[in-house]
Amino acid sequence: MSVGAEVRLDLGRAERVGVGEAILCAPKSVAHLVHILDEGAAKGASLLLTRLSPAQFDALPARQRERIDYEPLSQTGYSGVVAAPAGKARVAIVAAGTSDAAVAREAARTLRFHGESAVEITDVGVAGLWRLLERIDEIRQLPVVIAVAGMEGALPTVLAGMVKSVVIGVPTSVGYGVATGGKAALYAMLSSCAPGVLVVNIDNGYGAACAALRALRLPHG
Amino acid sequence: MSVGAEVRLDLGRAERVGVGEAILCAPKSVAHLVHILDEGAAKGASLLLTRLSPAQFDALPARQRERIDYEPLSQTGYSGVVAAPAGKARVAIVAAGTSDAAVAREAARTLRFHGESAVEITDVGVAGLWRLLERIDEIRQLPVVIAVAGMEGALPTVLAGMVKSVVIGVPTSVGYGVATGGKAALYAMLSSCAPGVLVVNIDNGYGAACAALRALRLPHG
Amino acid sequence: MSVGAEVRLDLGRAERVGVGEAILCAPKSVAHLVHILDEGAAKGASLLLTRLSPAQFDALPARQRERIDYEPLSQTGYSGVVAAPAGKARVAIVAAGTSDAAVAREAARTLRFHGESAVEITDVGVAGLWRLLERIDEIRQLPVVIAVAGMEGALPTVLAGMVKSVVIGVPTSVGYGVATGGKAALYAMLSSCAPGVLVVNIDNGYGAACAALRALRLPHG
């Protein structure tokens, strides 16, 4: 059985749900990735590649690597043409610690792939509230806030108590002991005492960005 | 120490975060509730009461019961004046099974407390897809979809693959065996293979509605 | 075998570890409690009773009930003579929500049993930061802070980022969904990104107070 038989791109997804096709690369073999990228190129499709490790990227043939705009911190790549963001930023991506930056960047890159730019604010954990308070007026102006935090995961709660925006919490797997893997942060966000905190899976910067896109594209009238 | 010392209403919350003061009644004693309701009445505030059990409601003094619009399925009450919804429904509340109706109703009641009406659609679980497909065009018209499901919790995933709206999953604690307490549904929603599914805590219809309010009130331009 | 055979009071404990004998009443039968109280009375000992439910208290013989200073919110009782607190308060007991008040009170009552008074501050959850900021200068003056919180359990982290005092987090079992039973709050506290947050078992106001006593009685020179 050929490799291709196991791969079917969903190029009509943007039409259906407003979000383009993305490829979660981590669990795929290089052979599968090569096949997918060739199929995408043949159809003139732009693809968002997530969790594409440097080792996987390096193993791709040169003809494909050259077509990909790869960003190693977030392990994301754009294959094909991606338009520049149209207007000013409408999303704040706020990260509690330096170590959460990779997940925050995945969200930023997903947004830009879809033509949205974002303001990235890092190192504003709740144990140093004054850093967050310095930036709160800026954050308040943006209709969607993606709050990225590992460890005790309190950032979305504190933010949701101070802004009217949509607040999307992204727990990260940063941490050790009971914080290992991110469940402590996830549970803290789900248990938030602030009204209306939304949550996505651990380390899922991509999903948070997709949800932001849905919110930003709400029909209004 | 008097009872009142432990209670402080947050009547400025609507101004700050766009959502009014709500009282989670389940863990509070009747004495606390009486105190809170009297304070709200004295200040002319409208309060949303959630998880107010029939036993708690019945134990309130008549003067307070009379002021409360109580709905037993959702165990919610409105204390004080609540305006009628202004426009047509902008939220679809879709529930997988009959047993999820209480949580769906909590979301609906929270929306109406804030002046939003919703379309409630029940018994459209993914094991009987055709029921869902019959209603999908109606759902697609609404900018926010709250998908309530216990058991295997697949409803938000299926919906998010078919609509462009904001999709908020609410896992419920309905179920037995590994589904007991709702973690199976919660994890399924967080693991969704559809892009952009947002999740709130188990049985948290209130939180889903608050998030919907944030999304509906996004500034646009 | 007589009931008494299974009970042995540890009346030398205060000498050994600086904390007096306390009786965890919940898992004990009324017969055991009666036996313990009689033995304590016979020896002229003062006993701290924790988790003494109203039903258990009511089932005690009148001669024992009369000797007990019972406080129903915290379900604690003092049997025997308890001296009035000597100086001004040295402990701040800060509770995130109204529903955490029972655990906070257990801590306060344990402190007072040992001659320490405390300042109790309630309803200062991190979703409403401004309430906490109003009280922070007062809290900063006290050498030990006991921070009681359920749900997302962020209060000790926020406090430990603002004060130099010893900070002891007490997670509570208040909450539903993933917060049920208090593990979400416990894990959040243990994962705190603020340096030096200490934690005790869920709902263990008694233990937090005992630890505060140890800290307050440190020899200094």
Added chain:
Amino acid sequence: MSVGAEVRLDLGRAERVGVGEAILCAPKSVAHLVHILDEGAAKGASLLLTRLSPAQFDALPARQRERIDYEPLSQTGYSGVVAAPAGKARVAIVAAGTSDAAVAREAARTLRFHGESAVEITDVGVAGLWRLLERIDEIRQLPVVIAVAGMEGALPTVLAGMVKSVVIGVPTSVGYGVATGGKAALYAMLSSCAPGVLVVNIDNGYGAACAALRALRLPHG
């Protein structure tokens, strides 16, 4: 003690339970595997090797590698003679995503080892229902459906609501965050709201195929 002392093949198993001897290779040392393969060859037995990693396979002596029909995606091997499938396919193996293909292939290879062929259908996850609906009539014709899915694991539920066949769910360990290791998918399948979904262990394509063989060989009359 010699290596052989710890190995005893069960060559009479097919007679007893209708399924041939299979060797789970992952936890075994190469020395054990060599011993087992030699014993199988000496007795003229055909053996199904599962979870035989490429590294293990490469470490076998050439005389054994040559006798093995090895398939790297599923990490399975046939040692000895395996007859061609007799009739047309009676099992549908349906996989939600590309990444589930390895487990699906393990099931297919186990079936073929026992003389059954299968139809493999991939990339029909429930977030893109229309892909599944395109193939549903084909699937309906087959008496057994093996549904392989990681992440939110909803595929068997959706299928069992549309076909009369035996439906066997195989959760996979594909996924991250709460989906890590496959428990989210497993619990979703066990909690299925569709009647009669059967489940095997995570990643257990082999077990699903063995169960399918039992079902296909039911005596009827």
Added chain:
Amino acid sequence: MSVGAEVRLDLGRAERVGVGEAILCAPKSVAHLVHILDEGAAKGASLLLTRLSPAQFDALPARQRERIDYEPLSQTGYSGVVAAPAGKARVAIVAAGTSDAAVAREAARTLRFHGESAVEITDVGVAGLWRLLERIDEIRQLPVVIAVAGMEGALPTVLAGMVKSVVIGVPTSVGYGVATGGKAALYAMLSSCAPGVLVVNIDNGYGAACAALRALRLPHG
């Protein structure tokens, strides 16, 4: 909103998936049940009621109770006409202990509702193997074996090593300590070292029976 709005019977399910409509009663209010039963009666439908507690049954109006064939051990009821089983038993329902009998009976009642009879064999736990061995020849004759066990859940494994039939394990929540709730038994069944053991949710006798029906009705040719 009237009660009826939340209920929609799926009377076409038998046509679609080969299993009739069943009502999981435990999480439903009596008002819902009354509505469902009246709707079923009006349409001349036969309904299988599962997890209908004696308290719920007693709360139904007499006109409905009279129409229901209620069995208290399994907490199941038949509403409407149920035909007598046509042929001899084709399913063995084997239960490890006396305490598993309720779940075994739920399976038996579900089968009979669909016209299949079963042989029920109880108290054949693996700690007393000789009891099981006395019955093994009888069990071997039947094409489907439902093995019900709590505690260490080893029964399906032992059976699947001795018969060629389809083996469906039903873990039960009987037990204490680590066996509480049935996860120990569930995990043991999923981890079975016997090839082809299938598993359903804890206490899900109904689901095991539905799966048995699917297997028995396989088209063959």
Added chain:
Amino acid sequence: MSVGAEVRLDLGRAERVGVGEAILCAPKSVAHLVHILDEGAAKGASLLLTRLSPAQFDALPARQRERIDYEPLSQTGYSGVVAAPAGKARVAIVAAGTSDAAVAREAARTLRFHGESAVEITDVGVAGLWRLLERIDEIRQLPVVIAVAGMEGALPTVLAGMVKSVVIGVPTSVGYGVATGGKAALYAMLSSCAPGVLVVNIDNGYGAACAALRALRLPHG
């Protein structure tokens, strides 16, 4: 601080508890191991080394490697003089599968270090009962049975239903999916429906052997 400061051998342990000093090597650095071995040699002590990986063993200086009787399957070593077993075997070590042999061997090596020999019986899992039944009379003669099993962990239960001996279950971490890490087997053993099954930690062949030594050396009269 020198390495030695962190190491203190307990050479009086045999006198106190009847079991000699053993060194759990896995978490120790090579420097620590070298120090321990030198100290042992200097004092003429015999040491049992457990979980000594081949890599650790190879990193020891030649002078120490030469003194050690190393067995790689169980990763155990004897440093110093170990007497030959005195009498005939009094312990049966029964392992469910080939993959459990390493843990079984650790138990056997621990026994021999203390002068006891054992009968090792492998590949007698409960899915192939007849293999176990062939050896049961032999097993019955021995006063202590150590039953080693991963996966569904049913072996100790089946054995304890057939013999009067002390039965010690050792769950192993062999397995995948829900069996990963050995908790499925552990819980099955703890939940055993056979009376008097004893359990030790996962993969703890050493502990099972120590317990066997305690049992064999019971004073009797």
Added chain:
Amino acid sequence: MSVGAEVRLDLGRAERVGVGEAILCAPKSVAHLVHILDEGAAKGASLLLTRLSPAQFDALPARQRERIDYEPLSQTGYSGVVAAPAGKARVAIVAAGTSDAAVAREAARTLRFHGESAVEITDVGVAGLWRLLERIDEIRQLPVVIAVAGMEGALPTVLAGMVKSVVIGVPTSVGYGVATGGKAALYAMLSSCAPGVLVVNIDNGYGAACAALRALRLPHG
């Protein structure tokens, strides 16, 4: 189907495994218990009844209650003739706290049912070591020690470091917060750093006693 069909006593068990028939009453209906007791009486068998709640006991017919020696603390009963213990105590049952006494008593009652007497020592938790040290010489004389503890479960570890006897740990479900249900104590016992600690299920005083019987009846020579 009559009640009796689901009950089969195992009156030959003592012959086979050295421990008599015991009935775990908690999950059984009163009808089942009545049937079992009548059958036992008819056959002249002595039965050990465990987890027989006062409510269940009171619901038995007078003719059966009169035959039963019921002990409410341990919720055990003897039905039929039970011989007096023959010799002096050979088992120490040591309980950490007053609240563990019920489980300790279950062990003691199980031993006495089989003709063994035990020394019960209570309130010797490791937080008050001196109480334990006062009794250690007495404990050391007995060949088997059953150590019962909830909370942090350290008692068996401390004991096993001081005696040569067989040490059987029984975790109890006493405790709150992370200790709820007994898993903290169970895991502590399994993780013991003392060599040869054996463990049974949470609250399983019966199982510990059965294991003690096996150990005491070891053939020696």
Added chain:
Amino acid sequence: MSVGAEVRLDLGRAERVGVGEAILCAPKSVAHLVHILDEGAAKGASLLLTRLSPAQFDALPARQRERIDYEPLSQTGYSGVVAAPAGKARVAIVAAGTSDAAVAREAARTLRFHGESAVEITDVGVAGLWRLLERIDEIRQLPVVIAVAGMEGALPTVLAGMVKSVVIGVPTSVGYGVATGGKAALYAMLSSCAPGVLVVNIDNGYGAACAALRALRLPHG
């Protein structure tokens, strides 16, 4: 975006909370670390580096390595000037086993970074009580005790029953089976039956030391 954008040192922390800036290195890239160290050097700040692996340390440029006082057992480094401890030791760091030494050393290094010295006592696990009892008088003199233990985690409980000092338990991830990762030790410490045991996250020697600093610097009067 440049690396530096994601890093913001908190050099005012000592002023605010009494503990200096520390950098958790494990989750950071070498580029981030280089940036942080350069920024610290430029500002003349002293930094405590924790969880700095040898591989990370070796990857730093020579100019930075030379400024760092690196200690490999604890994987800590001091960058910049660190003053010698002023007075005699006020903290006892007591470790249960040799394998816990790395965590104990992290605590000691954190204390010394802040000018406090400590007494380190190792290999005093509760299974060998006499070793602990030999040192108890020394320990009692020190106002703060940090008790480090993996496995069954009983050390803080035993200590807190013998001293009046502040007792801070640090569970470690040393162990296997149910002790893997340290939750068994964590839960045991949280469940302690000794009054006033405080706990920090698994392996968090740094946090325990920070808490000790808070306690030692309590204002007294």
